[in-house]
Amino acid sequence: MTDLLLAGIDPGWSKADPASLLEDWRERLSRLEPLDAEVAAATATHGEVIAGAGDPAALTLAHAAALGRERGALTRALGELPNLPLERRKTRGRALNEAKRLLSDLEAAKRLALERAAENRAGLDVTIPGRRPWVGRRHVLGQIFDELLDLFHGLGYSVYTSPEIEHDEYNFGKLNFPPDHPARDAHDTYFVSDQILLRTHTSPGWVRAMEERRPPLRLVFPGRVYRAEQVDASHMDQFHQIDGLYVDRDVSMADLKSTLNTFARSLYGGSVRTRLVPIYFPFVEPGAQMDVSCVICGGSGRLEREGRRRCSVCKGSGWLEVLGAGLVHPNVFRAVGYDPEQWTGFAFGMGIERIAMLRYGIPEIRLFLENDVRFLRQF
Ligand SMILES: [Zn+2]
Structure with a gap:
């Protein structure tokens, strides 16, 4: 099941700690643990991949691997719920929905951080010619x-x-x-x-x-x-x-x-x-x-x-x-x-x-x- 929850993640993708993007990351992840350890572990990995995306295109791929409408691992796991025993279905359903919200919030925070970084790079680009202040001269x-x-x-x-x-x-x-x-x-x-x-x-x-x-x-x-x-x-x-x-x-x-x-x-x-x-x-x-x-x-x-x-x-x-x-x-x-x-x-x-x-x-x-x-x- 864990393999299924991680399907779509390329082992070559870089990873980072999501806690630096989302203040309550650890707290929300630890609330998943008792509900469904497998979902919690998969969410941690998806979170690291989302946090590690180097640019908006990589972020879109990382997000799709977890939450994509058709091939997203968590989306597909939700589709599998009807095949589970009733008791398991209830906790896993709650865990998956909790994980979806958490990863969505993380994706939004990561996208904002990437935009800010791009703006900062533009502002600090030392290769852009400086703005020469206008200087007057003698008539x-x-x-x-x-x-x-x-x-x-x-x-x-x-x-x-x-x-x-x-x-x-x-x-x-x-x-x-x-x-x-x-x-x-x-x-x-x-x-x-x-x-x-x-x-x-x-x-x-x-x-x-x-x-x-x-x-x-x-x-x-x-x-x-x-x-x-x-x-x-x-x-x-x-x-x-x-x-x-x-x-x-x-x-x-x-x-x-x-x-x-x-x-x-x-x-x-x-x-x-x-x-x-x-x-x-x-x-x-x-x-x-x-x-x-x-x-x-x-x-x-x-x-x-x-x-x-x-x-x-x-x-x-x-x-x-x-x-x-x-x-x-x-x-x-x-x-x-x-x-x-x-x-x-x-x-x-x-x-x-x-x-x-x-x-x-x-x-x-x-x-x-x-x-x-x-x-x-x-x-
Ligand atoms: Zn003349």
Whole structure:
């Protein structure tokens, strides 16, 4: 009979102690003993096989060997009951039903343990790549500022910061924009009051620095500026500039040119060509605009790889305007109390957004302020 109760168990199956899965295992098994020793012994063995199952498939087989609807050993033993003497039938029937409940409970506990183990393994799998925490970075304009400040620091310039809310006199008057001069019209200005405005360029910093200090001066003026512009793809009503100012004795256009060439090669690469084109700014004389050979088409104005299509960045000219510059106007020196017979100087200024747009081919100035991470994390 014992053989029949163990039929279906493969001797190769691994075994384990069911007591580690079911707290009352031993107690419930010992209650079977006096009822039917054979059933108790078979239940102990089925229990060990169920407890020893290494995965859900093995557990299903172990469970079927004991309680399967057709071939389960205990199921078949229940089917044999009518052939037993009445007295035996009663106790064996109770024992088998008790054993069924016990092994069912054990199977459920074992299945839960296997699921938990699988979850834990997934959580502790050292071969899964780690989750890299999201790390921010400098804004692309901040990166360009850092790069420029590094560069000018290497040329002996230090940083001077000045207010974004400025006196009309510092933004215009002392920079040789006389009242009602048409050059003021080029700066669409946000006025806070009659004499107070949001600075339209970083050049008011020169005036403040020169009023505070005596020459020689070698300074850069980074910061945000404001213009009451109609906003579109290439215009914003706030953007960033950096100005540079060098004041000493006998400063010439040659000094300016060599400084700007150093700047251009550092920013756009050693092979870049530059040119100075005369242009009017009230605060310099002579004034110039510096162009660099187009970084996209190499200065040819045509894109060789695209069937000599016209380069859209330089519009076919081969040149890009990158900054304005010139020798400091004598009227500016007079306004800050420097003697223009004694002191000379040069200055330059450029837009940071424009540098970023040219370098990275960014078509839309508004992207810089939208704080869209998909845009910002590309740089
Ligand atoms: Zn070009």
